[in-house]
Amino acid sequence: MNKKERKILQMMPTITFGDGVSNDALAMDRILRDMGYKTGIYAQNIGSRLPAGVVQKVEKLPKLSKDDVILYHFSTGTDLNKQIAELPGRKVMVYHNITPKHFLLPYNADGANLCDSGRKDLSLVRDAFEMCIADSEYNRQELVELGYRCRAEVLPILIPFEDYDQEPDKRVLEMYKDGKTNLLFVGRIAPNKCQEDVIGTFYYYHKYINPESRLFLVGSEEGMERYQERLSEYAKKLGIEENIIFTGKTKFTEILAYYQLADVFVCMSEHEGFCIPLLEAMYLNVPVIGYDATAVGETMGGSGVLLKGKDLQAGAEWIELLRTNEQIRGKILKGQKKRLEYFSTKRTEQRFREIVESLGV
Numbered sequence: 001m002n003k004k005e006r007k008i009l010q011m012m013p014t015i016t017f018g019d020g021v022s023n024d025a026l027a028m029d030r031i032l033r034d035m036g037y038k039t040g041i042y043a044q045n046i047g048s049r050l051p052a053g054v055v056q057k058v059e060k061l062p063k064l065s066k067d068d069v070i071l072y073h074f075s076t077g078t079d080l081n082k083q084i085a086e087l088p089g090r091k092v093m094v095y096h097n098i099t100p101k102h103f104l105l106p107y108n109a110d111g112a113n114l115c116d117s118g119r120k121d122l123s124l125v126r127d128a129f130e131m132c133i134a135d136s137e138y139n140r141q142e143l144v145e146l147g148y149r150c151r152a153e154v155l156p157i158l159i160p161f162e163d164y165d166q167e168p169d170k171r172v173l174e175m176y177k178d179g180k181t182n183l184l185f186v187g188r189i190a191p192n193k194c195q196e197d198v199i200g201t202f203y204y205y206h207k208y209i210n211p212e213s214r215l216f217l218v219g220s221e222e223g224m225e226r227y228q229e230r231l232s233e234y235a236k237k238l239g240i241e242e243n244i245i246f247t248g249k250t251k252f253t254e255i256l257a258y259y260q261l262a263d264v265f266v267c268m269s270e271h272e273g274f275c276i277p278l279l280e281a282m283y284l285n286v287p288v289i290g291y292d293a294t295a296v297g298e299t300m301g302g303s304g305v306l307l308k309g310k311d312l313q314a315g316a317e318w319i320e321l322l323r324t325n326e327q328i329r330g331k332i333l334k335g336q337k338k339r340l341e342y343f344s345t346k347r348t349e350q351r352f353r354e355i356v357e358s359l360g361v
Helices: 020-034 080-086 109-124 137-145 161-165 170-175 195-209 225-238 252-261 276-283 296-300 312-324 326-343 345-358
Strands: 007-015 038-046 069-074 090-095 131-134 151-154 181-186 213-218 244-246 264-267 288-291 305-307
Touching: 007 020, 007 080, 020 038, 020 069, 020 090, 020 345, 069 080, 080 109, 090 137, 131 137, 137 151, 161 276, 170 252, 181 195, 181 252, 181 276, 195 213, 195 225, 195 264, 195 312, 213 252, 225 244, 264 276, 264 312, 276 288, 276 296, 276 326, 288 296, 288 312, 296 305, 305 312, 312 326, 326 345
Parallel strands: 007 038, 007 069, 069 090, 090 131, 131 151, 181 213, 181 264, 213 244, 264 288, 288 305
Antiparallel strands: none
């Protein structure tokens, strides 16, 4: 059987426009088609903004032979996690990590239970896959600790960096072009991302170092409205609520505008399996400060400023150094540019091709 008769199909619980995991699946599909395979993406939930026909419902999955391959994107709790083991064909997991339950439980019990279910499923299906692809070494090690004995490779998420070269939203740029220092964090409003510590860092900076400053928290609060309320109450208690902008769900060109406005990117997240916004900031020439937890340090790879502890005052002082000291800022930006070479589209695509070819499909 030649390549054109072989199928490499992808399955996932949800695919939406602009999501990092979804973009990864779409990029893999394009590469697999270029390699000559029959491809398709099948999901339980399909975002309305995706072009018609790009993704099919899982019920449309074609008949599989024992030689066909399914790439299964594992990222949450779903009945697909168990069904995948029962399907014919060869199975490869693409593991994106799952947020631990304890982060979400105080704010969204349903979401917490879904994540908990996914983590339990992860152990149950470990013998169903002949290979796993993890988008970070942190994620790969998690599989090893869960008893996965199959081959496990590390492949960074395929990021379409060329998309970031388009024009940012002019309205947002004009709205905040007032000379203030702008701090930024991009990511959905979620307790594992610890936006309260970004706010705390900003408080020290705004109160004791530079009152002509503001903080942009860019990301949707959908499903985490209670956590959003807590963050707003915290900002109000600190007396800085007027200097913090919660953008909510934001268009891509608007996100680009916030990156262009940013003087420093601040990440205090305590759970990341990869963390795409760190690389977005690097690509868009914004110096990064990150707290060393889970995959954050690995993603930064020696670039940026990596905080070993949650010293918010030290974070605030680093912000000012990066803003005012041109020598330090230049050194940090140079290091970030060097780090981006590891995540280049060309390098990551070639690595994916090598992994696929090693399957002998």
